[in-house]
Amino acid sequence: xxxxxxxxxxxxxxxxxxxxxxxxxxxxxxxxxxxxxxxxxxxxxxxxxxxxxxxxxxxxxxxxxxxxxxxxxxxxxxxxxxxxxxxxxxxxxxxxxxxxxxxxxxxxxxxxxxxxxxxxxxxxxxxxxxxxxxxxxxxxxxxxxxxxxxxxxxxxxxxxxxxxxxxxxxxxxxxxxxxxxxxxxxxxxxxxxxxxxxxxxxxxxxxxxxxxxxxxxxxxxxxxxxxxxxxxxxxxxxxxxxxxxxxxxxxxxxxxxxxxxxxxxxxxxxxxxxxxxxxxxxxxxxxxxxxxxxxxxxxxxxxxxxxxxxxxxxxxxxxxxxxxxxxxxxxxxxxxxxxxxxxxxxxxxxxxxxxxxxxxxxxxxxxxxxxx
Numbered sequence: 001x002x003x004x005x006x007x008x009x010x011x012x013x014x015x016x017x018x019x020x021x022x023x024x025x026x027x028x029x030x031x032x033x034x035x036x037x038x039x040x041x042x043x044x045x046x047x048x049x050x051x052x053x054x055x056x057x058x059x060x061x062x063x064x065x066x067x068x069x070x071x072x073x074x075x076x077x078x079x080x081x082x083x084x085x086x087x088x089x090x091x092x093x094x095x096x097x098x099x100x101x102x103x104x105x106x107x108x109x110x111x112x113x114x115x116x117x118x119x120x121x122x123x124x125x126x127x128x129x130x131x132x133x134x135x136x137x138x139x140x141x142x143x144x145x146x147x148x149x150x151x152x153x154x155x156x157x158x159x160x161x162x163x164x165x166x167x168x169x170x171x172x173x174x175x176x177x178x179x180x181x182x183x184x185x186x187x188x189x190x191x192x193x194x195x196x197x198x199x200x201x202x203x204x205x206x207x208x209x210x211x212x213x214x215x216x217x218x219x220x221x222x223x224x225x226x227x228x229x230x231x232x233x234x235x236x237x238x239x240x241x242x243x244x245x246x247x248x249x250x251x252x253x254x255x256x257x258x259x260x261x262x263x264x265x266x267x268x269x270x271x272x273x274x275x276x277x278x279x280x281x282x283x284x285x286x287x288x289x290x291x292x293x294x295x296x297x298x299x300x301x302x303x304x305x306x307x308x309x310x311x312x313x314x315x316x317x318x319x320x321x322x323x324x325x326x327x328x329x330x331x332x333x334x335x336x337x338x339x340x341x342x343x344x345x346x347x348x349x350x351x352x353x354x355x356x357x358x359x360x361x362x363x364x365x366x367x368x369x370x371x372x
Contacts, residue, residue, distance in 0.1 A: 011068045013101075015039045015108050018141045021117075025138070031128040034117050038142045039064050039101040039108025043084060044092030050149035054090055055139065056080060056099040057156030057163040060228075060285050061277055063107035066099035082356030089364035095152065102163070103138045104130045104284045112280035124280055125211025130288050132159075136166045140174075153367060155179035157315075157352040158323065159285065162187075162292045165331070168308040169294060178308070179363060181315040181352050184327040185301050185334070186293040191322060194231050195286040198224035202279050217279050222270030224282060229269045234319035234348035238262055305334030312338035313366045315352075315359075322349040339366070 019025040019036040026032050041064045046053060056066050058079065067084035070076040078099075084090045090097050101109040104127070112127040143151070154167045154175050161183025168178040184191075205220030207213050242262040251258040259267075295301045314332040316325030325342060332340035341362045345351035352359065 011041050011043060011065075013039050013041050013064050013108060016142065016145055018138060018145065027128055027134050028131045029129050033110060033128070036103065036110045036138060036141075037108070037114070038103075038110075038138060040142060041065060041067075041078075041099045042146070043067055043090075043097040043099075044095050046096040046147055050147050051152065052094065052096050053143065053146075053148040053151050054095045054097045055143070055151050055154045055167070056084070056090070056097060057139075057154065057160035058099070058102065059156070059158040059160050060289070061273060061282070062160075063105065064099050064101040064109075067097070079353065083359055083363070089360045089367065096148070098143065098146065098148070100139050100142055102159075102285075103135045104281065104288060106278040106281040109138075111278075112284055113278050125283075127280065127284055129291070130284060132162045132166050132288060132292050133170065135288070136163055136170055139163070139167075140171060151175045153177040153179060155181065155363065157181035158183055158349065159289050159292075161323075162289065165294055165308075168310045168312065168335075169298075169304060172307075172309045175310045177313070177367060178310045179313045179315065179366065180328070180331060182317055182320055182323045182328070182349055183331075184292075184323055185305060185331055186295065187290050188323075188327070192290045194227060194322070195290055198227045199283055199286060201227065202282060205279075208279070211280055211283075213279065216274060218271075218274035221274040221277060221279050221282065222267070225270040225273040226266040229266055231322045232349045234321060234346055236319060237346040237348060240346065302334055305331065306336065308335045308338075311366075313341060313363070314338060315341050315343065315362060317343045317345055317347075317349065317351040317355075319346055320349045320351070341366075 015037050017037050021034055024032045024034050025036045062079045065078045066080045067078040084097055101107045103109055104111045106113045112123045114123055116123045151174055154164050156164050161180035164178050164180040167175050201223035202217055202220035205217030207215055208217045208220060245261040246258050247264060248258050294304045298304050312335045314328040316328035329340050332338040343351050343355050343358045345355045347354045
């Protein structure tokens with residue numbers, strides 16, 4: 001399947017209250033959220049029996065705006081616009097595509113920036129710890145509200161891929177296909193270490209104030225993003241794209257202000273995140289990833305993977321240093337009848353946001369096939 005360039009029309013992000021005082025939401029940690037609001041976007045039309053839905057699960061700092069141009073009118077396409085649209089693997093003409101903002105985020109779904117009904121103030125650093133399973137249960141409530149009776153597919157990458165795996169485990173009869181991309185059955189120590197360094201940057205910011213900041217700790221958020229970007233891309237990409245280029249090639253070789261091009265890139269990415277994201281949210285969601293373990297309270301990883309009955313396509317990226325391809329192969333090997341596919345790319349972990357021709361081909365062929 002070739003990559004179509006047509007996009008879908010601009011779509012508004014909607015919100016719905018899924019839990020309230022009459023039906024509060026109990027988290028896996030035992031604490032209760034009295035109210036839970038979910039932000040989401042949909043593309044396409046749900047069929048009469050509610051079975052043509054596809055759930056798209058986003059990663060750490062993304063939002064519900066997965067496709068189409070931004071409602072803000074700034075011309076920004078959705079984060080998975082290359083995969084969702086006419087002629088693409090996820091086609092609104094055939095699928096009812098649901099893209100929810102996850103629990104704990106700062107883009108409309110209840111999270112640290114939301115008002116705590118018990119205090120009348122933002123939750124901030126008092127927001128309770130979450131798990132991927134909590135996120136999935138809120139998504140299930142949203143789908144029931146929308147009238148979805150069964151999911152044709154669930155797919156996502158990174159933290160999104162963790163959600164995909166939990167969908168296959170928690171609601172086996174609800175999901176026909178699952179497609180976890182660039183993720184793991186258990187958060188590996190390597191990724192925990194990277195997240196710890198990012199969180200340390202945030203909590204070391206002079207304005208952090210124990211999480212009770214009155215202005216965003218932009219310096220800390222920026223460095224956290226820089227740590228992330230190093231692992232989201234790859235050695236060969238950085239060499240090819242930046243090498244040893246400086247901002248001013250003819251300037252004083254020893255001038256510390258004449259930074260390397262790769263430094264400038266990381267600083268730019270850091271500033272962009274600091275302008276749009278919330279520090280407490282970053283801490284909450286990065287810890288969600290670190291707590292991710294499909295075996296927790298269930299048995300062994302092999303036993304849990306072996307219990308998944310959905311048709312499964314695990315997708316890895318050849319240069320992913322955050323979630324190495326062997327982690328996706330491990331998932332595919334443990335799930336009965338599962339298939340593994342690999343994206344060949346120099347773009348590392350972020351290839352799932354870039355290599356749309358390969359993604360459309362791999363995912364489109366899998367969804368269109370009747371058997372493994």
